Amino acid sequence: MDIFYPIKLLADWFTFSLFSITPQTLLADAVNFFIYDTIKIFILLTVIIFAVSVIRSFLPPEKIRFILSHKNKYTGNVIASLLGIITPFCSCSAIPLFLGFVQAGVPLGTTFSFLVASPMINEVALVLLLGMFGWKIALIYIVSGLIIAILSGIIIGKMKMENLVEPFVYENSINAKTDLPNMTWSDRFTYARDYTWDIIKKVWPYILIGIGVGAWIHGYVPADFLAQYAGSGKWYAVPLAVLIGIPLYSNAASIIPLVGALTEKGVSMGTTLAFMMAVTALSLPEFMILKRVMKTRLILIFAGIVGVGIMFTGYLFNWIL
Amino acid sequence: MENKTASIQVLGSGCPTCKKLFEITEKAVSDLGLGIKVEYINDVQKIISMGVMQSPVLAVNGKPALVGFTPDIEKIKKAIQDNL
Numbered sequence: 001m002d003i004f005y006p007i008k009l010l011a012d013w014f015t016f017s018l019f020s021i022t023p024q025t026l027l028a029d030a031v032n033f034f035i036y037d038t039i040k041i042f043i044l045l046t047v048i049i050f051a052v053s054v055i056r057s058f059l060p061p062e063k064i065r066f067i068l069s070h071k072n073k074y075t076g077n078v079i080a081s082l083l084g085i086i087t088p089f090c091s092c093s094a095i096p097l098f099l100g101f102v103q104a105g106v107p108l109g110t111t112f113s114f115l116v117a118s119p120m121i122n123e124v125a126l127v128l129l130l131g132m133f134g135w136k137i138a139l140i141y142i143v144s145g146l147i148i149a150i151l152s153g154i155i156i157g158k159m160k161m162e163n164l165v166e167p168f169v170y171e172n173s174i175n176a177k178t179d180l181p182n183m184t185w186s187d188r189f190t191y192a193r194d195y196t197w198d199i200i201k202k203v204w205p206y207i208l209i210g211i212g213v214g215a216w217i218h219g220y221v222p223a224d225f226l227a228q229y230a231g232s233g234k235w236y237a238v239p240l241a242v243l244i245g246i247p248l249y250s251n252a253a254s255i256i257p258l259v260g261a262l263t264e265k266g267v268s269m270g271t272t273l274a275f276m277m278a279v280t281a282l283s284l285p286e287f288m289i290l291k292r293v294m295k296t297r298l299i300l301i302f303a304g305i306v307g308v309g310i311m312f313t314g315y316l317f318n319w320i321l
Numbered sequence: 322m323e324n325k326t327a328s329i330q331v332l333g334s335g336c337p338t339c340k341k342l343f344e345i346t347e348k349a350v351s352d353l354g355l356g357i358k359v360e361y362i363n364d365v366q367k368i369i370s371m372g373v374m375q376s377p378v379l380a381v382n383g384k385p386a387l388v389g390f391t392p393d394i395e396k397i398k399k400a401i402q403d404n405l
Contacts, residue, residue, distance in 0.1 A: 060389065061374040093375075096334065096365050100374035178372030181386050181400065191390040198338075 004040050011036035030219030037131065037211045037257065042200070044127045045207075049199055052123045053192035056086050061097060062178040068106045068114075069176035073157055076110035081149035084117025085142070088195070094289050102169055104176035109157020116306055117149035120281035124203060124253055129276070132260030140317065141273060145281070148309035155305055164298035203253035210254030214261035227266025237271045238314035242307055245278025249286070252279050269321040274314025281306055327405055330360040332368045332378040339377035342391040346379060349397045355405075381405060 002008070015021050015032040022028060064083045068076055089097075094115065101111040121142055129138040162170075183191070230237045248255055256276060263272050287299050331346050333339020343361045350359055368378055375389035379397065381404035387397065 062372060062388075065374070093334075096369060096374045096376070099365065099369045103369060172366065172370065174370055174372060178385075180373075180388055187390070187392060187396070190392050190396075194338075194390055
């Protein structure tokens, strides 16, 4: 039994009864797809972001830092990547997190694992993946993302890149233990409600545009139309997808519903995964902001390692799936 | 005025919620009749040095009293009174 079946009925009612569109037409198909996906995605967004926010109120970055400052290198990379999943990340929080971690003695490699996982595996991306591709692809995305974050952090840790961090960062050092004010359950709900609302307010136009264009593609572009350009046999599809993805971070919310429709038309799954990972994990605005705390060379090394990891994932799943 | 030495600060990264917390805090302080000037600080290093990595922060006497969210005015008043 599909738990989204009631939404399907509702979408059918809107399309065929309220708007009286003739069934089995391209227009009916596109409109039905748009209504169904929109309702489903917004329900998922509300429920999942709220739940993640409540969990996060128990594990704020300050607690995560305390945990990480006590772990050895490899365990630290694993835990940092896992904790990155529940932590929200916008380019505006990159600097506070980086400074806060490094100044409290969290190793650079561990900090990078966190910086990779946090934006790549975020709750909005998860909802959209789940809604558009189902749980299997969402899980593949999470697991590959975690592996990339863990390995990138370990490699950067091994390369001893501390000299490429701006010297002022190490001038301040702080205690890793912070006594945060206690939160009551009602505080947690206030926090989760506000956070969920903030995110939805921010992403809804992007999601509607993404689903809208996706619905149009779904209805009007012939099946397999893109296979000749971006099918799994095309070696250049993966690196090209990664390059295109880098400047698109702020539009991640419209990209994912859109690529959902592209895969239907023949873009292979590995290429799609690589594209979405590049959109979320390699973000041009984040790189610009990170220049305040590290040398350009370190940013390039970081982007290079993550980029190679993403391309490897793309090729791997083009080959397997 | 009492609490001459007390300080109340709102620290933020410049986000809209930070500004909102600052405004509500100013109102809370004047409602409580504390006569303390609320400072608005826009310096990330200050937040980090306080041990916090989220914004906004409401700090009373240099210690974080509310972190990462903006509750309603009653909660803010309580957070101020509990920490003064």
